[in-house]
Structure formats: C-alpha cells, structure tokens
Amino acid sequence: MKHKLPELPYAMDALEPHISGETLEFHYGKHHKKYVKTLNDLIEGTEFAEKPLEDIVVTASPGPLRNNAAQTWNHTLYWQSLSPKGGGEPGDELAAAIDRRFGSADTFRTEFTAAAKGLFGSGWVWLAQDPGSGELSIESTKDAGNPLMDGHTALLTCDVWEHAYYIDYRNKRASYIEAFWKLVNWDFAASRLGAQADA
Numbered sequence: 001m002k003h004k005l006p007e008l009p010y011a012m013d014a015l016e017p018h019i020s021g022e023t024l025e026f027h028y029g030k031h032h033k034k035y036v037k038t039l040n041d042l043i044e045g046t047e048f049a050e051k052p053l054e055d056i057v058v059t060a061s062p063g064p065l066r067n068n069a070a071q072t073w074n075h076t077l078y079w080q081s082l083s084p085k086g087g088g089e090p091g092d093e094l095a096a097a098i099d100r101r102f103g104s105a106d107t108f109r110t111e112f113t114a115a116a117k118g119l120f121g122s123g124w125v126w127l128a129q130d131p132g133s134g135e136l137s138i139e140s141t142k143d144a145g146n147p148l149m150d151g152h153t154a155l156l157t158c159d160v161w162e163h164a165y166y167i168d169y170r171n172k173r174a175s176y177i178e179a180f181w182k183l184v185n186w187d188f189a190a191s192r193l194g195a196q197a198d199a
Contacts, residue, residue: 018179
C-alpha cells in the first residue's frame with residue numbers, strides 16, 4: 001500500500017495572518033511530504049508494506065520507520081486541528097467534556113498552553129481521550145510521539161517543532177501558540193469524541 005500526502009483541508013494561504021502560506025509551503029509541502037516519501041521507501045518489501053498507517057505507528061519498533069509513520073499521521077491530524085473558521089469556544093458536547101475534566105475551557109487553554117510552552121525541544125501537545133474511561137487529558141510527546149502509541153484517541157494537536165512556527169514567529173513559540181487558539185478546529189475535535197484510538 002502506497003501512503004499518500006493528504007490534501008490540505010483548506011487553501012495554502014487560508015490560515016493567514018496567523019500562519020502564513022510560506023510556512024505551509026515548507027511545513028506541509030516539504031516536511032510532511034518528506035515524511036510520507038521516506039515512509040514509503042522504508043516499508044517497501046517489508047512486512048509493513050500493506051499495513052494501514054495506524055498499524056505501523058503502533059506496531060513498528062522505535063526507529064526511522066516508526067518516526068516517519070508517526071510524523072505522517074501527526075501532521076495529518078494537525079492540519080485538521082486548524083481551520084480558517086476556527087477559534088472561539090468548543091461546542092456543547094466537547095465543552096461539557098472539557099468542563100468535567102478541567103473545570104472550564106479557559107482552564108483547559110491555560111494548561112494546554114503551559115504544556116506547549118514548556119515542552120523542551122521538538123514535539124507535540126495533544127488533547128486526548130482514553131477510549132475506556134472517556135476521560136480527557138493533555139498529553140505532551142517528544143519528537144514523533146503521539147497518543148495513539150498509548151492506546152488513546154487524539155482529538156486535536158499543536159505541533160511545537162520549530163519548523164511549525166519559525167518562519168512566522170522566529171523563536172517566539174508563545175506567539176505561535178496564541179495564534180493556534182485563533183485557528184483551533186473545535187468541530188474536528190468534537191467529531192473525534194468517543195472514537196477508537198486507531199481512528
């Protein structure tokens with residue numbers, strides 16, 4: 001099975017002024033594309049050649065194959081976590097789940113922002129859900145890590161690798177995270193509530 005770079009769910013410049021078209025040209029058009037190409041090169045002729053992406057993420061041993069599969073998956077979810085019509089507040093069901101776990105959407109944003117600012121080096125911050133208990137959590141993962149590897153469902157993510165923000169914000173990660181909240185796609189996150197971990 002040949003893995004493909006997914007179509008962006010919006011135009012390359014649709015996230016401006018918060019994230020520039022130039023950033024997407026590099027982040028999506030070069031970084032994400034390279035992860036997909038490397039993944040396809042690495043699975044050729046192996047036991048993973050016909051496996052779905054999620055299976056590779058979960059079953060591959062730590063190393064280049066798992067890293068490129070996970071980065072392919074992570075970026076696909078990241079693009080969906082953003083929307084030119086995003087921002088604002090979560091809808092009813094998601095808002096209720098956030099309130100139960102964090103007390104309020106404002107508290108959730110504060111804790112998520114702190115996790116994103118505080119993650120040392122490259123990685124991701126996630127709103128995730130335990131499929132068994134239904135409980136939400138904020139999870140920080142290094143490098144190519146993601147909640148899928150722990151059997152959790154990712155609802156949304158913020159990419160805090162420098163390539164996600166350096167063109168627009170240079171070393172000001174906090175400014176990028178502030179912009180993230182103006183684009184966050186609550187509808188997408190809500191659509192994943194109750195989904196299985198490998199969805």
